[in-house]
Amino acid sequence: xxxxxxxxxxxxxxxxxxxxxxxxxxxxxxxxxxxxxxxxxxxxxxxxxxxxxxxxxxxxxxxxxxxxxxxxxxxxxxxxxxxxxxxxxxxxxxxxxxxxxxxxxxxxxxxxxxxxxxxxxxxxxxxxxxxxxxxxxxxxxxxxxx
Numbered sequence: 001x002x003x004x005x006x007x008x009x010x011x012x013x014x015x016x017x018x019x020x021x022x023x024x025x026x027x028x029x030x031x032x033x034x035x036x037x038x039x040x041x042x043x044x045x046x047x048x049x050x051x052x053x054x055x056x057x058x059x060x061x062x063x064x065x066x067x068x069x070x071x072x073x074x075x076x077x078x079x080x081x082x083x084x085x086x087x088x089x090x091x092x093x094x095x096x097x098x099x100x101x102x103x104x105x106x107x108x109x110x111x112x113x114x115x116x117x118x119x120x121x122x123x124x125x126x127x128x129x130x131x132x133x134x135x136x137x138x139x140x141x142x143x144x145x146x
Contacts, residue, residue: 034122042132045095045118049136052093057112060086060101061140076107077142086112097133111139 060082068076086101090112099114117131124130 030122031126034126038120038123038128041121042118042134045116045132046134046136048095049114049116049134050138051136052090052096052116053099053112053114053136054138054140056086056089056099056101056114057110057138057140059089060110060112061142064142065107075142077103077110079103079107082110086110090114105141108142109139110142111137113137 061077063078063081063085065076065078068074082103083101086099090096090099095116097115097117099112102111102113103109104111114136116134116136118134120128120130120132
């Protein structure tokens with residue numbers, strides 16, 4: 001009796017399909033890695049912007065109007081000195097592109113808002129902007145109780 005064996009060579013019509021699948025999958029993985037790296041970098045830049053805004057607000061919040069305290073009028077922020085202190089602090093830091101200082105509640109509260117630029121590492125290769133602006137904000141309140 002004679003055995004019939006089949007040839008186990010792959011069908012020539014299937015040749016190259018695995019290579020196309022791997023190429024597409026590889027590109028998808030690279031894109032996901034790029035999104036992850038730049039999302040984490042943007043989040044770190046946002047945290048840094050918030051921290052720098054808080055430090056700047058504390059710096060400005062230490063500028064008390066001494067004449068008002070001595071005369072018994074109460075504790076108030078010296079707007080000019082506070083603005084100069086915030087400007088001096090933030091101008092010395094790299095990466096800060098813009099900042100604003102506002103005062104509210106009878107000069108008892110200072111709010112600092114800063115903008116920082118984050119340079120993307122991977123997403124700019126896929127057509128996304130190479131610079132993303134993040135904004136941080138913090139408020140310091142002058143306490144008038146002893």
